[in-house]
Amino acid sequence: xxxxxxxxxxxxxxxxxxxxxxxxxxxxxxxxxxxxxxxxxxxxxxxxxxxxxxxxxxxxxxxxxxxxxxxxxxxxxxxxxxxxxxxxxxxxxxxxxxxxxxxxxxxxxxxxxxxxxxxxxxxxxxxxxxxxxxxxxxxxxxxxxxxxxxxxxxxxxxxxxxxxxxxxxxxxxxxxxxxxxxxxxxxxxxxxxx
Amino acid sequence: xxxxxxxxxxxxxxxxxxxxxxxxxxxxxxxxxxxxxxxxxxxxxxxxxxxxxxxxxxxxxxxxxxxxxxxxxxxxxxxxxxxxxxxxxxxxxxxxxxxxxxxxxxxxxxxxxxxxxxxxxxxxxxxxxxxxxxxxxxxxxxxxxxxxxxxxxxxxxxxxxxxxxxxxxxxxxxxxxxxxxxxxx
Ligand SMILES: Cc1ncc(C[n+]2csc(CCOP(=O)(O)OP(=O)(O)O)c2C)c(N)n1
Numbered sequence: 001x002x003x004x005x006x007x008x009x010x011x012x013x014x015x016x017x018x019x020x021x022x023x024x025x026x027x028x029x030x031x032x033x034x035x036x037x038x039x040x041x042x043x044x045x046x047x048x049x050x051x052x053x054x055x056x057x058x059x060x061x062x063x064x065x066x067x068x069x070x071x072x073x074x075x076x077x078x079x080x081x082x083x084x085x086x087x088x089x090x091x092x093x094x095x096x097x098x099x100x101x102x103x104x105x106x107x108x109x110x111x112x113x114x115x116x117x118x119x120x121x122x123x124x125x126x127x128x129x130x131x132x133x134x135x136x137x138x139x140x141x142x143x144x145x146x147x148x149x150x151x152x153x154x155x156x157x158x159x160x161x162x163x164x165x166x167x168x169x170x171x172x173x174x175x176x177x178x179x180x181x182x183x184x185x186x187x188x189x190x191x192x193x194x
Numbered sequence: 195x196x197x198x199x200x201x202x203x204x205x206x207x208x209x210x211x212x213x214x215x216x217x218x219x220x221x222x223x224x225x226x227x228x229x230x231x232x233x234x235x236x237x238x239x240x241x242x243x244x245x246x247x248x249x250x251x252x253x254x255x256x257x258x259x260x261x262x263x264x265x266x267x268x269x270x271x272x273x274x275x276x277x278x279x280x281x282x283x284x285x286x287x288x289x290x291x292x293x294x295x296x297x298x299x300x301x302x303x304x305x306x307x308x309x310x311x312x313x314x315x316x317x318x319x320x321x322x323x324x325x326x327x328x329x330x331x332x333x334x335x336x337x338x339x340x341x342x343x344x345x346x347x348x349x350x351x352x353x354x355x356x357x358x359x360x361x362x363x364x365x366x367x368x369x370x371x372x373x374x375x376x377x378x379x
Contacts, residue, residue, distance in 0.1 A: 025265065045268060050291040053261030056253075057291075060262035063226060063249050064269025082261075084254030092251060178295030182268065190270045 005165035006141070008102050012073065013038045014144045015100070015151070020069075022151060023061060023189065027054035027074025029109035031102055035073065036174035042188035048176045052081030055099050059089050062097035065189065069096050069152050076103040076117045076161075083126065089157050090131035098151050098158040099132070104166050112166065127159035134159040212237040214344035215302070219274065222351045225249060226266045226273035228259040234304035234370035235276045256281035260288035264297050272355055275301040279308075279323040280316065282362075289330040292360045299332070299360040300350050309367035312375045324364065332360040338369055 012034035016024070024044045026035040031054075032046040045061075047054055058072030079101050089097065105118035117123060127134040138147055138160055147160050175181055186194035206213040216238055219227065227242040228251045229235060242250040253259050259275040266273040282303060292299050307313075307320020327334050333353060337346045343365070350361040 023269075049294065050261060050264075050288055052257065053264075053288055053291065056258040056261035057265035057268075059251075060226065060228075060265030060267075060271070060273070061269040062265075063251070064266045064271035082258060085258050087254050088251065088258060088262075092249070178291070182295045182297065185268050186270070189268070193270060 005163055006139070006144070007169075008034050008104070008164045009037055009169055010141065011102065011144050011162055011164060014141065015071070015073070015148050016041075018148065019043075020152060023065065023068055023070045025054055025058040025061065025070070025072045027051075027072075027078035029075060029078075030104075030168065031074045031078070032174065033169075033172045034102070037169075037172035040174055042184040044174070045181060045185050046174045046176070048178075051078055052085075054078050055082055055085040055089065058097060058099065059085065059092060059094065062094040063092065066094065066096055068189075069098070069154070070094075071098045071100060071151055073100045073102065075108065076101055076105065076115050076123065077107045077109075079123065080116060080121075086127055086130040086132060086159075093131070093157055095154050095156050097156045098160070099127070100147070100159075101161045102164050103161050104164050106166060108166070108168050123161045124159070127161075132157045132159040134161075138162040210237070211340045211343035213241070215347050216241040218344055218347055218351070219248070220245070222348075222355070223272055224274055224351075225271040226251060226263065227276065228253055228262050228273060229276035230254075230256050230259075230278075230281050232276070232278035232281075232304045232306075233373065234278070234365060235302070238276065238302075256284040257286075257288040259301075260285050260291060260299065263299060264291050264295065267297055272298075273300075274351075275299075276304075277301060278304045279306050279364075280319045282323045282326055283319050286326065286330060289332070289360070293331050296358050297360070298354040298358050300354045301362045302347065302365060303327075303362055304365045304370050305367045306373070307367070310372040311367065312373065320367070327362045330360075332362050334362050334364060336364040336366060338366045340369060343369070 054074040062070040307316035
């Protein structure tokens with residue numbers, strides 16, 4: 001592993017900088033704060049709970065909105081809790097879906113207890129075995145740059161594991177009323193049909 | 195949006211409640227049907243898979259289905275989850291998503307462990323399923339008579355999608371028929 005691990009806020013800011021019509025689902029805890037820090041948007045659906053559900057929620061959304069790129073972005077702990085969902089995504093193979101893991105190798109929110117990725121679980125290999133188009137582990141900002149473009153390429157299901165530095169940056173808290181987040185998301189995506 | 199009725203599908207049997215439920219799904223614009231299989235759902239699952247207007251999605255665990263259908267709804271799709279009573283136990287924490295976001299949700303649950311059950315491992319979830327659903331905030335409809343199934347599912351779909359509520363329809367073991375462990379299949 002290279003000496004300088006990526007900063008999670010830099011990574012997410014870059015992924016969302018030129019988001020165009022990207023729909024975003026963020027996993028509980030840090031991924032949600034990172035997306036809020038990158039700039040609130042009605043097309044962000046922030047999870048504050050439902051641990052293990054980010055990838056599945058993004059899949060249902062991707063199937064419902066096949067012409068829009070959908071990104072599920074989450075922590076390694078959240079993905080591990082719903083690891084079986086990678087098999088579901090592989091079987092459905094939606095071209096517009098991307099799953100990105102911000103892998104700090106710990107359950108950061110709850111006191112930095114190591115996750116299985118700290119002990120060598122290779123999420124990129126798992127995703128490949130589930131037939132997702134997994135890019136090689138991203139370790140520098142050039143890789144993040146390339147990944148940001150891939151989100152819009154429509155050649156998914158895309159998967160990327162990004163090793164990020166440990167540590168919890170200052171929390172940036174978006175709205176947490178789920179019914180509000182639901183309504184504004186549907187309004188932004190569906191317009192009058194919502 | 196207009197739907198084309200797929201012609202290559204098996205013909206609907208008016209006496210088969212599973213076909214009636216399928217026709218109701220079509221009439222109610224159900225686009226995503228997610229499931230962990232139960233033998234009692236077989237015909238309905240097959241019909242959903244054969245329908246080009248529906249995504250029929252097999253899950254690795256039922257809790258996935260709760261999150262999946264939340265995403266579907268955020269994207270404008272109506273969905274339904276099919277599962278057996280054991281699967282309800284797998285959903286409990288994910289049901290908090292329905293409450294937190296006040297989402298519509300419909301599940302058809304085939305009951306095991308409640309009527310002439312041969313397998314004692316099914317009995318616990320058979321006994322606790324209705325209460326778990328209720329304390330998780332879902333409205334529970336139960337059906338024992340095949341003649342009542344379509345009407346009950348219709349009610350569930352209306353409560354859910356007209357009023358953003360969670361509804362479970364329990365298809366009783368008497369209705370489904372108890373699983374015969376001595377038969378060849
Ligand atoms: C079902 C469930 N179990 C445990 C928790 C407690 N919990 C909240 S966040 C979290 C860790 C999330 O880890 P990860 O996805 O890796 O994100 P990080 O905080 O490291 O960025 C845990 C275990 C929870 N919210 N829900």
